[in-house]
Amino acid sequence: xxxxxxxxxxxxxxxxxxxxxxxxxxxxxxxxxxxxxxxxxxxxxxxxxxxxxxxxxxxxxxxxxxxxxxxxxxxxxxxxxxxxxxxxxxxxxxxxxxxxxxxxxxxxxxxxxxxxxxxxxxxxxxxxxxxxxxxxxxxxxxxxxxxxxxxxxxxxxxxxxxxxxxxxxxxxxxxxxxxxxxxxxxxxxxxxxxxxxxxxxxxxxxxxxxxxxxxxxxxxxxxxxxxxxx
Amino acid sequence: xxxxxxxxxxxxxxxxxxxxxxxxxxxxxxxxxxxxxxxxxxxxxxxxxxxxxxxxxxxxxxxxxxxxxxxxxxxxxxxxxxxxxxxxxxxxxxxxxxxxxxxxxxxxxxxxxxxxxxxxxxxxxxxxxxxxxxxxxxxxxxxxxxxxxxxxxxxxxxxxxxxxxxxxxxxxxxxxxxxxxxxxxxxxxxxxxxxxxxxxxxxxxxxxxxxxxxxxxxxxxxxxxxxxxx
Numbered sequence: 001x002x003x004x005x006x007x008x009x010x011x012x013x014x015x016x017x018x019x020x021x022x023x024x025x026x027x028x029x030x031x032x033x034x035x036x037x038x039x040x041x042x043x044x045x046x047x048x049x050x051x052x053x054x055x056x057x058x059x060x061x062x063x064x065x066x067x068x069x070x071x072x073x074x075x076x077x078x079x080x081x082x083x084x085x086x087x088x089x090x091x092x093x094x095x096x097x098x099x100x101x102x103x104x105x106x107x108x109x110x111x112x113x114x115x116x117x118x119x120x121x122x123x124x125x126x127x128x129x130x131x132x133x134x135x136x137x138x139x140x141x142x143x144x145x146x147x148x149x150x151x152x153x154x155x156x157x158x159x160x161x162x163x164x165x166x167x168x169x170x171x172x173x174x175x176x177x178x179x180x181x182x183x184x185x186x187x188x189x190x191x192x193x194x195x196x197x198x199x200x201x202x203x204x205x206x207x208x209x210x211x212x213x214x215x216x217x218x219x220x221x222x223x224x225x226x227x228x229x230x
Numbered sequence: 231x232x233x234x235x236x237x238x239x240x241x242x243x244x245x246x247x248x249x250x251x252x253x254x255x256x257x258x259x260x261x262x263x264x265x266x267x268x269x270x271x272x273x274x275x276x277x278x279x280x281x282x283x284x285x286x287x288x289x290x291x292x293x294x295x296x297x298x299x300x301x302x303x304x305x306x307x308x309x310x311x312x313x314x315x316x317x318x319x320x321x322x323x324x325x326x327x328x329x330x331x332x333x334x335x336x337x338x339x340x341x342x343x344x345x346x347x348x349x350x351x352x353x354x355x356x357x358x359x360x361x362x363x364x365x366x367x368x369x370x371x372x373x374x375x376x377x378x379x380x381x382x383x384x385x386x387x388x389x390x391x392x393x394x395x396x397x398x399x400x401x402x403x404x405x406x407x408x409x410x411x412x413x414x415x416x417x418x419x420x421x422x423x424x425x426x427x428x429x430x431x432x433x434x435x436x437x438x439x440x441x442x443x444x445x446x447x448x449x450x451x452x453x454x455x456x457x458x459x460x
Contacts, residue, residue, distance in 0.1 A: 046381065047327075047331060047335055055320065055323075056320070059320050059323075061320075061323045061327070062327050063327065063330060065295065065326065065330060066323050066326045066327050066330065067323075069299075069322070069323070069326060070319050070320070070322070070323045073319040073322070074319050089300050089303040089304050090285065090286070090289050090291075090300075092299070092300070092303070093285075093289075093291045093296050093297075093299070093300045096295065096296045096299060097277075097291070097292050097293065097296050100293060100295060100296065101277060104334070105277055151276065
């Protein structure tokens with residue numbers, strides 16, 4: 001049994017939860033608040049970010065990119081078919097580019113600000129920056145969503161899956177990230193029909209089901225969040 | 231012949247230049263300014279960040295993490311010994327964690343702000359944010375250097391190389407990042423003797439020499455920048 005330190009509305013945590021489900025790795029989930037900077041957690045990951053996986057022999061692995069490469073090497077490479085990395089190095093580079101796009105670029109330009117303002121700040125003490133959302137930060141973050149969604153729409157309209165003809169880690173990372181904004185009703189789906197059709201396909205996978213059960217105290221998910229045919 | 235779009239004082243670009251030198255890959259360098267957002271460059275990498283490598287068949291690979299994994303798969307894995315990734319998946323996870331630490335965390339908390347304020351803003355038109363450095367941003371970025379240097383000092387004092395007993399990509403990425411701040415005389419080396427000894431070892435490698443020849447118009451490097459025994 002492995003242990004994953006995560007937060008329900010962290011895109012990076014969600015991505016790793018989906019990968020663990022796909023590989024049917026029994027995992028105990030521990031909810032962690034990055035902003036609390038708990039000393040026992042910082043001892044596992046001095047960088048202080050989520051997720052952290054306690055792998056074999058309780059060795060801590062920090063951050064989604066480190067963890068998915070590790071899970072691919074130890075679990076994914078054993079699967080003859082239905083791998084989440086394609087065959088060639090050039091194709092794998094495209095998968096890695098898109099994983100980084102959604103977990104770093106989209107996250108830093110939009111998602112993490114929205115989660116911080118709307119969710120974290122409700123739970124944080126005032127001394128750590130808790131309180132009402134800053135409407136200017138929210139506005140700036142929201143203004144960055146359409147360009148990313150347009151890019152996702154273009155990828156979905158021009159390829160079967162985000163990185164090419166097969167489902168890959170790029171799809172799982174992007175869907176993890178999108179699912180956070182969808183929970184918070186921040187995506188205007190009618191503008192993005194191809195992305196919506198792609199997201200429906202990912203959302204219907206059994207590995208996605210636990211994410212659809214997540215609930216945050218005091219926040220109702222968007223009305224279509226759990227709807228597989230929205 | 232491959233082509234690398236880079237900037238001399240970009241940590242991520244320097245890391246890939248070192249890796250290409252180590253693997254003796256003939257590469258044409260093209261200097262690119264991220265802030266200019268040149269349309270031909272954005273067509274190669276819509277994310278707009280450096281470095282970008284035009285690999286085989288001119289396929290663009292974007293970002294240092296994508297590129298070093300690609301170079302490891304296509305060049306590194308052919309080397310029986312002296313590989314920059316260790317044998318086991320757990321050890322490789324530690325290398326990847328530290329590469330990310332220096333290229334993302336240290337970069338976002340300190341280096342990129344200092345390079346932007348001190349270098350980029352001298353070259354940028356006023357309309358894009360050019361002009362005099364913002365002393366508050368510089369002060370905040372500089373205040374973040376010591377904790378990272380303490381962590382580097384601890385790693386250097388407790389291990390032969392950053393990720394363990396062998397030289398790895400972690401050392402090359404960290405040294406690339408440190409070399410930018412060293413060029414700008416932002417590191418007080420007398421406080422970090424173990425890190426200094428480690429940096430001297432890396433800096434003496436032939437792969438590092440081209441970086442020591444870099445010059446930026448109107449900025450003299452620190453007096454010890456090219457000194458291999460400083």
